[in-house]
Amino acid sequence: MDLRGHLDLLVLGTLRQTGPAHGYALIIALRERSDGAFDLPEGTVYPALHRLERDGLLTSRWDADAPRRRRVYALTPSGRTALAAKQREWRVFAHGMQAVLGLDTAKGWA
């Protein structure tokens, strides 16, 4: 599945559910929670994390307890606000797509 344009939202949503996490834990959580549907090159999560941190939606620090250098990311208050806004947009989008494609739950998922 092509996730371009949606990766930032997926990263924010996964981090909200997992709490502070490093990149590898994040990609595993993303894969498990999507039942394997979101199987993207694992390295692409790091540019997304860096971009979201640059935009102030995430904060990060080195985990001093890890045996190797490990960067842990967490949502900032701005990140939570942005996630809530994107979720609202997504609901409207999904509702519209379902209606247009005839996938309205009232008619059953054909």
Next chain:
Amino acid sequence: MSDEERGSGPPHDSGEGRIDRYLDEMFDRLAGTGGRGRRAVAEAEDHLRAAAADAVARGLPVAQAERDAVARFGSPALIAGQLRRAGRNSLLGSVLSGAWVLAGLGLLVLALTYLTKAVELTVLLRMHPQELPACADLQDLYIPMGTGIECTTSMQDMRANAVAGLVVLLAAAAALLVRRFAVRLVGLAPAPRRFPLFGAAFFVVLGFLFLVTSLTPYSTMLFGVDRGFLGVPMGMGLWPQDIAAVASLLTATVALVLHAVRAAHSRDFGLTLPSQNPSGTSRAPARQ
């Protein structure tokens, strides 16, 4: 996903040492990116070695585990290219954002100066209540300090400072709130992480500048005659530059405290918020 995207190697590749070779190539491709590049390579190494360790724990040979980990990570060209693009911070946006905060805080200092002056004039008038009934009669008649108060002028000064303080305070609040919404909703770049330190230094310099000007004849040149402050008459009592100096140094102190709190939060967030992490990091693979 194509083999190129996954970065799978040629069929004859034995796999062992694949992670080291991958990291070498990534390091080369991120040359010139400084600390951001080194951080990305460190993150990639942690990811790849954790993934390989997981695979080995599931029973795969080391060579196969490393080859799979590298294949799943994506080609160095793809990831390094994305990392370079992600690192291109909007310098203009950051500068605009930081300047916006400084302007808002500067207005706050100005409002604090005017309001403090208004309060001081009110207190001074209350300390000489015997002069108040005479104010209406005295009009603009000057009575030297110690024997009375230039009542009418002082009352007018107090009102002028109060009005100026409230107007500037509203402007400061509007500037800071609009910027906050711009960051959250429109995507304006946040101020750089160390911005509070820069802001503290700025207001320390500003504070000492006010102190120096209030002690020298340059004060009149910079702020006008007769103790006026940026067009608002200040009247008797403290010099406005002294108040502005204290307000600036106070703002610098608040900025330093804010920076310390942020730094502490950044250090602790992963360890002090267990309630936010009911299942997340427990999904992390076993460490090597």
